[in-house]
Amino acid sequence: MNITELAKIAQVSKATVSMVFNDDERISDATKKKVLKIAKKHNYRPSSIAKSLRNKKTRTIGLMLPDIIDPFFPGILKGVEEVAMVNNYVVIFCSFDEQKEKESIYFEMLQDRWVDGIIFSGVTGSEEEEGFIKGFIERNIPIVFIDRGLEGHSINIVKIDNFEAGYKGTKFLIDCGHRRIAFVNGPPDIYILRKRRDGYIQALKDNELCFDDSLITEGEFSVKTAKLAVDKLLELKEKPTAIFVTSDLVAISIQTELQKCGFNIPDDISVMGFDNLPISSMVNPALTTVAQPFLEMGEEAMKLLLALIEDQVSLERKILLNTQIIVRESTKKIGE
Amino acid sequence: MNITELAKIAQVSKATVSMVFNDDERISDATKKKVLKIAKKHNYRPSSIAKSLRNKKTRTIGLMLPDIIDPFFPGILKGVEEVAMVNNYVVIFCSFDEQKEKESIYFEMLQDRWVDGIIFSGVTGSEEEEGFIKGFIERNIPIVFIDRGLEGHSINIVKIDNFEAGYKGTKFLIDCGHRRIAFVNGPPDIYILRKRRDGYIQALKDNELCFDDSLITEGEFSVKTAKLAVDKLLELKEKPTAIFVTSDLVAISIQTELQKCGFNIPDDISVMGFDNLPISSMVNPALTTVAQPFLEMGEEAMKLLLALIEDQVSLERKILLNTQIIVRESTKKIGE
DNA sequence: ATGAAAGCGCTAACAT
DNA sequence: ATGTTAGCGCTTTCAT
Numbered sequence: 001m002n003i004t005e006l007a008k009i010a011q012v013s014k015a016t017v018s019m020v021f022n023d024d025e026r027i028s029d030a031t032k033k034k035v036l037k038i039a040k041k042h043n044y045r046p047s048s049i050a051k052s053l054r055n056k057k058t059r060t061i062g063l064m065l066p067d068i069i070d071p072f073f074p075g076i077l078k079g080v081e082e083v084a085m086v087n088n089y090v091v092i093f094c095s096f097d098e099q100k101e102k103e104s105i106y107f108e109m110l111q112d113r114w115v116d117g118i119i120f121s122g123v124t125g126s127e128e129e130e131g132f133i134k135g136f137i138e139r140n141i142p143i144v145f146i147d148r149g150l151e152g153h154s155i156n157i158v159k160i161d162n163f164e165a166g167y168k169g170t171k172f173l174i175d176c177g178h179r180r181i182a183f184v185n186g187p188p189d190i191y192i193l194r195k196r197r198d199g200y201i202q203a204l205k206d207n208e209l210c211f212d213d214s215l216i217t218e219g220e221f222s223v224k225t226a227k228l229a230v231d232k233l234l235e236l237k238e239k240p241t242a243i244f245v246t247s248d249l250v251a252i253s254i255q256t257e258l259q260k261c262g263f264n265i266p267d268d269i270s271v272m273g274f275d276n277l278p279i280s281s282m283v284n285p286a287l288t289t290v291a292q293p294f295l296e297m298g299e300e301a302m303k304l305l306l307a308l309i310e311d312q313v314s315l316e317r318k319i320l321l322n323t324q325i326i327v328r329e330s331t332k333k334i335g336e
Numbered sequence: 337m338n339i340t341e342l343a344k345i346a347q348v349s350k351a352t353v354s355m356v357f358n359d360d361e362r363i364s365d366a367t368k369k370k371v372l373k374i375a376k377k378h379n380y381r382p383s384s385i386a387k388s389l390r391n392k393k394t395r396t397i398g399l400m401l402p403d404i405i406d407p408f409f410p411g412i413l414k415g416v417e418e419v420a421m422v423n424n425y426v427v428i429f430c431s432f433d434e435q436k437e438k439e440s441i442y443f444e445m446l447q448d449r450w451v452d453g454i455i456f457s458g459v460t461g462s463e464e465e466e467g468f469i470k471g472f473i474e475r476n477i478p479i480v481f482i483d484r485g486l487e488g489h490s491i492n493i494v495k496i497d498n499f500e501a502g503y504k505g506t507k508f509l510i511d512c513g514h515r516r517i518a519f520v521n522g523p524p525d526i527y528i529l530r531k532r533r534d535g536y537i538q539a540l541k542d543n544e545l546c547f548d549d550s551l552i553t554e555g556e557f558s559v560k561t562a563k564l565a566v567d568k569l570l571e572l573k574e575k576p577t578a579i580f581v582t583s584d585l586v587a588i589s590i591q592t593e594l595q596k597c598g599f600n601i602p603d604d605i606s607v608m609g610f611d612n613l614p615i616s617s618m619v620n621p622a623l624t625t626v627a628q629p630f631l632e633m634g635e636e637a638m639k640l641l642l643a644l645i646e647d648q649v650s651l652e653r654k655i656l657l658n659t660q661i662i663v664r665e666s667t668k669k670i671g672e
Numbered sequence: 673a674t675g676a677a678a679g680c681g682c683t684a685a686c687a688t
Numbered sequence: 689a690t691g692t693t694a695g696c697g698c699t700t701t702c703a704t
Contacts, residue, residue: 046448053389090428093429105421106421252618256618282592286592
């Protein structure tokens, strides 16, 4: 059932049917009712495809994510999806698994499909990527970044203040009385992780605590790094009383490792995570952590994208979301 | 840049351009090369939207999920996405959060957008839902279900054998020497969970073990249920030596609860989960569990959907995927 | 080997 | 208050 058939049955013109479905005020209530009734009876619904071709708007956005198994992306996806759906948009899910080739193919698909906008998390910074991104911007397809964007470009981005988060987490441990605080981080060539480390170091400095290189472990976020970090700690003659880990998953692995080595958490050592994943409240001990507002990040990114699409504004906006310390059982006050 | 403009620049007809991009053999190599070159230069790519309207095929599928935070859905999503993308399809992500209203709206959106097919996990069984599903099938839009489908309908479905999985998990514990095995399950009105329980009971029977109602706890999958289950166990005079929990997340919560009550796992009591989530290997102790092949479920669902879409077959197919026992640290052999 | 033209389902300008 | 018509970008018959 399409508009032509329906118009025939309802004995009106296609234009009238169209106007009815677009709530045009010029149509009389009588015909409006009549058309709607017949449409319902015949299960007629206007084709989004035809509309898109005609209107040059698809009410579709692309969401580019490096991964979906990593448990912080589902929250972002959900936030984006919710705001999109309420606004009658639909999201095409693109996960490129850190593969350049997949990323390129998805960029092309999104271009071919005339998406109205793109939300992008996990920029790699490759030349090819930059080319695609510039292409979209030239064609007036807005892009909103999450976490980090293209360096040296006027961009719209939603993120947390990673420096402040690193600072805040460290400060919390200091306020708990800890004086020797180890730091376990991901790869420092990732901008946001470098910032977290900077925050950690600044907090130490501001509180006149020794900053000791041997307290820092950096490497990819994995169980291996967790083991490495624990091994490193065990060899230290002067052991830290707390560890700040910039990933909940790694923090959980570290807790496990430490427990296996006979440490009691938090009595022997405090552990502080970063992310606040759903699982973090379920493990033993429940993890104290710096919470990232994943859902909100998705929501805000989508809201910003909507503004860019619909209001045609080309503002360059940075939205900074708050992190929050969630105190649970893996940290405790010491000293006095 | 569209086909008309490109045709003009290349001094050929629109038909020729179209044929070039559809690899029509009638076009000479010379013009093919010429057109492709000019297309590249002007960054021309055929519009998927216009193609869709013309061809009545969108190379788009809808994926309906009840949730995305629940950690087994990301695996499914990933499996679907991978197979879709390799075949030049795109997936519209629809999460209805167990809300009937959202579900209906998404069904309508998918209809309006002429998706070529739908993958659906989490049927609720509501009348409205059934209406939509029938509508799609009537309009020849294939639907593949994951886990469970519509009762009394010829449907295409990908799932695991939940009875066998329940049986297998229980049997493993029996083979470890356990004679009193508690069972913690989700709501038994969910078909697949009922099946898992049936498998548990059958395994007990087949091994002439007492089946004791007081060993079973059922309720929604949550921390609350975990606590409830542990409380119940503590009151038992004859304690079980093992617990089989049909959800890793709940199993992890139960481990935490038990540890807080002073139990050592697996020395005092063995715990067996169900799912094999990424996190399950990281907790302490690492969880022995019945693994569901989430990724494969998504992949197989998408492959089946492709067959239905492209071969226009209307076979009614059930794909049964294997579960697997992953032995880790939370269970141990006892007795002899 | 290539071109001309109709039509996919819709909207918007213009006409009545 | 409603109808007529052209056109969005593409494919596909049918001609040449």
